[in-house]
Amino acid sequence: MVDVIIIGAGAAGLAAARIISKSGKSVTVLEARNRVGGRIYTLQKDDFSFPVEAGAEFVHGNLPHTTALLKEAEVSFYETSGNTWNVHNGEVSEGDLFPDEWGELLQKLNALEHDMSIAQFLDRYFHDEKYTALRESIVRFVQGYDAADTTKASAFALRDEWSGEDSLTGYRPHGGYSLLIDFLVNECLQQGSVFHFNSVVQEIYHNKDHVEVKTEGGERYIAKKLLVTIPPAVIKTGSVVFTPALGDHMNAIQKIETGSVIKFLVEFKSAFWEKNKNAAPYRSMPGLQFVFSDASIPTWWTQQPVPDPLLTGWLAGPAASDNTKDENALLHEAVKALAYIFGCTIQAIEEQIKAMTVINWGADHFSRGAYAYKTVDTNSALAILSEPVSNTIYFAGEAFYNGPEMGTVEAALASGTTTAQKMLA
Incomplete structure (x- = not known):
């Protein structure tokens, strides 16, 4: 014993x-x-040129237990940076994730006296047609960032998260x-x-x-x-x-x-998105950190400010839990999504790929999801x-x-x- x-x-x-x-x-x-x-789970695969994160990746702010352990273990870390790009209806733009009504939403949330799901909150206070873009952006964010079902996710919890969140990412351990x-x-x-x-x-x-x-x-x-x-x-x-x-x-x-997440890791021969905008056949997104889109795999990010030519794809929430595709089909879907985002052919993306893999945490028998x-x-x-x-x-x-x-x-x-x-x- x-x-x-x-x-x-x-x-x-x-x-x-x-x-x-x-x-x-x-x-x-x-x-x-x-x-x-x-x-x-940090992958050290031979086909990738550097360590890549199959699971947890970011340190979300100055967190006492994590940062103390990083220092004790003598593991250095760096702050993420870069630009946010959006691709919707085939059009690319640079700018924030949220529309102008974001401040109004936080004001209504702070005045809320009784908890409810974020879906109920949006239906009650932002049902008007003029808030369509706001509702859609909130749903995308809650499903994507929190991997949550909006009909279940707590409005109070999201209020606390959004009030204290300085950055979508924060830091990464070297x-x-x-x-x-x-x-x-x-x-x-x-x-x-x-x-x-x-x-x-x-x-x-x-x-x-x-x-x-x-x-x-x-x-x-x-x-x-x-x-x-x-x-x-x-x-x-x-x-x-x-x-x-x-x-x-x-x-x-x-x-x-617990929310589901399917994570895609794609290493390219070069960071083609950083090239001059006239460098066909790819769209240029200089300084790219995050790209949010209406593609089937909507969210991708780089390792900025580290220049490694890696794009990480993120499919989360109900869209991930309802996805029944096998590994090969998911990888093909990732290539299609990237071709749409960068305005090029599937072949043009495939020619740039050095290594890629997919991790479906919802299908993992020992986790059954990414995080609660x-x-x-x-x-x-x-x-x-x-x-x-x-x-x-x-x-x-x-x-x-x-x-x-x-x-x-x-x-x-x-x-x-x-x-x-x-x-x-």
């Missing part, structure tokens, strides 16, 4: 394992994948987010934490101060306490059975919503999940964090840290 079993070697699980093992407790970490990191994960793993190993990979948990038997975990391969692990960092979207599938059943905690997990978002019911659910089951089973992860950074690496690190401290107390 060990003191603590942690299910999941993502950011939350590793942050917790580090703290608990440093206190002198014995820790066993069970990870379903053959690697650490979870939805932090060399990739996985450097943080590697640092945490090494810290855990030095303190005696034991890792078991390809360990897919199927059953959890528990009573006060005693937990037995059974994996798909038939292995059994016993501990005094258990920390579960399995994403709620996975738990909701029923793939993990708790005996006895969790009752209120399971009901609360059912109320946590807040609904009207989220806060009440998290209040239940913040308390352990019989002081024995605890939950942590970005989806279990009740703060403004829910859905981010910061949320995972903060949740893992505070939960570990609670377990030790």
Whole structure:
């Protein structure tokens, strides 16, 4: 028997394992994948010329846990920059994502006294035809940036997010987010934490101060306490059975919503979008950081100010969760979208491609989505999940964090840290 079993070697699980093992407790970490990191996944593929982020990519602002860990791990980071371009109805323009009524929307949101979905809010206060462009832009943003369903996403949560958001992006770690994960793993190993990979948990038997975990391969692990960092979207599938059943905690997990994301990574032979506007056959978008469009894969960004010729595509929210295309079909769709955005032929795009891949997080059995978002019911659910089951089973992860950074690496690190401290107390 060990003191603590942690299910999941993502950011939350590793942050917790580090703290608990440093206190002198014995820790066993069970990870379903053959690697650490979870939805932090920096690819070092031979066909790409540099590390690329399949999962988490940005540090959204000056976040205490993330920036402190970056400094402790001696991982440098840089601020993103560049220009925003828009392509709609085949026409290209440079400018902001939101229309002029954005200030009016924030004013109405700040005056809102009772929470509701953002769709209900728009229907109630911005139903007039003159707000059509505003409504469409908000829907695109909520589905794209937050990977959320507008009929479920909390207006209060979005208000908090938009009031505090200085930038869509923020910062990127030099060399990739996985450097943080590697640092945490090494810290855990030095303190005696034991890792078991390809360990897919199927059953959890528990009573006060005693937990037995059974994996798909038939292995059994016993501990005094258990920390579960399995994403709620996975738990909701029923793939993990708790005996006895969790009752209120399971009901609360059912109320946590997770958005889907399909991410495209395309490295080109050169950054052709930076060329002179007369350099056919491609549209020129000098200084391109973000391009928002009405293409089938609407959002793309560069590595600005780093000049790497990489475009990252982003399909999120209901459009991603409803997408049933296989990998080859998705890659073909990406090429078509880029041809539309840059006003050229599919062949012209294909001639420029050096490497490309697609990551469908909604189809990933161990994540079932990209990250959680807040609904009207989220806060009440998290209040239940913040308390352990019989002081024995605890939950942590970005989806279990009740703060403004829910859905981010910061949320995972903060949740893992505070939960570990609670377990030790």
